[in-house]
Amino acid sequence: MTDPLIRLASLAKVYHMGDVDVHALRGATLDIAAGDFVAVMGASGSGKSTLMNILGCLDRPSSGAYRLDGRDVSGLDRSELALVRNRTIGFVFQSFNLLSRTSALENVELPLLYAGVGNRERHARAHEALQRVGLGDRVDHHPNQLSGGQQQRVAIARSLVGRPRLILADEPTGNLDTRTSVEIMVLFQELGRSGITIVLVTHEADIAEYAARVIVMRDGLVREDRRQTPRDAAATLAAWPATEPEPVAPVAGGAP
Template identity: 60%
Template sequence: MTPEPAVLDVRALTKVYGQGDTAVHALRGVSLRVERGDYVAIMGASGSGKSTLMNILGCLDVPSGGRYLLDGTDVGVLDERRLSILRNRKIGFIFQSFNLIPRMSALANVELPLAYGGVKPAERRTRARAALRQVGLGDRMDHEPNELSGGQQQRVAVARALVTAPALLLADEPTGNLDTRSTADVLGILDQLSLSGRTIVLITHEDEVAARAKRVIRLVDGEIIEDRRQAPVVGPPPAAVSLPEAAR
């Protein structure tokens, strides 16, 4: 039997901005593998290269050199159309600033990736409702973002990331704009998703957030200086959140 490919397989990635004396080497030969079901925190100070790596992993930027395989697909050989399809189907994004459409309901926001993917209205409505119930917002589906707290908006963003059943959840500072209680709620959801088998990569500068992951990678000046396994600190999930088999 052919072994299952890693969700992420990054080989000697480099990224250089500019040329000559003004060139900035944001990544210097980064290599890593993330297997299915792993929960990885990528840490680093400002200028370490973590945002550049995040953009490349999310297929939002291209490396200057090296190779990147996402769920077995070589990203570097894809044209923009196929890259867009891959990004929509394989990656669920969770952003620090939520990136919700202001005048659309929570339900409509969660439906968006399915609409882009050509899913029929009835099916995408059913799947979006299920995703919102997963994150404990079954009673907030018709609310617009300005009617929701920051923590609730981030839960909508998590539901939107989940609704396509992606190979990878990619979270960029997902608790950066949240208070302590909302941070605990969102991290509790990520804990439960990890326990159910989801593959999660998050970017964070906070040690207490990274402590929830199974593996911590540290970047300094565009290079990995630490890649270690750890016993994650798993907190209790929010009381309203239930993660049925559809979340797996």
């Protein structure tokens, strides 16, 4: 494997806000190998959100090159980017972004609808994805019948149902309590072991501990890039103090 999954070369992004130019990225250069588990950290305004948006093909760089899976995607138009997102990338958001009044199964099926997957296969794959995140018995539940952790699991199932090479998670534990956060990290580590590349934005240092590589952004540049031995989320969960109450009440989720 010679080519990394992601290769960014002097990536810059300038926003024009009226008369002022805001330099969100000032030439970030970065390689991410397939199967890596990367945590991106940084203060607000550091450029990490912009980086994520460009990595996720939701936005285009002002200059510099972005090769994803061996293909230059920096010059694609909106429709082509949509196709890349559909085929290659899965998203997990802080606020889950599940469709309300729509069952877990149908939420998970959404990417496959746009991929044009037929009914039978779509159902089967969505079931499989929900099983994988431990919600095989909740397929017909609507988001408002699920706890925050469960909603985020549905979102993760949705992100992986299209068999992406890359999952981008933007503060996935930001709306969850500590224990549920660790449960979610168990899931991400499992997905990482199955070969999916995971890039996770977080500002919580203890969440970043579960990643194999930590990148710190500041002023639109990669300022720190270190490898570490990831903490084992499953082991952490097993050793969780029994005195602590189980999370029961559904957390209010910001479903659209």
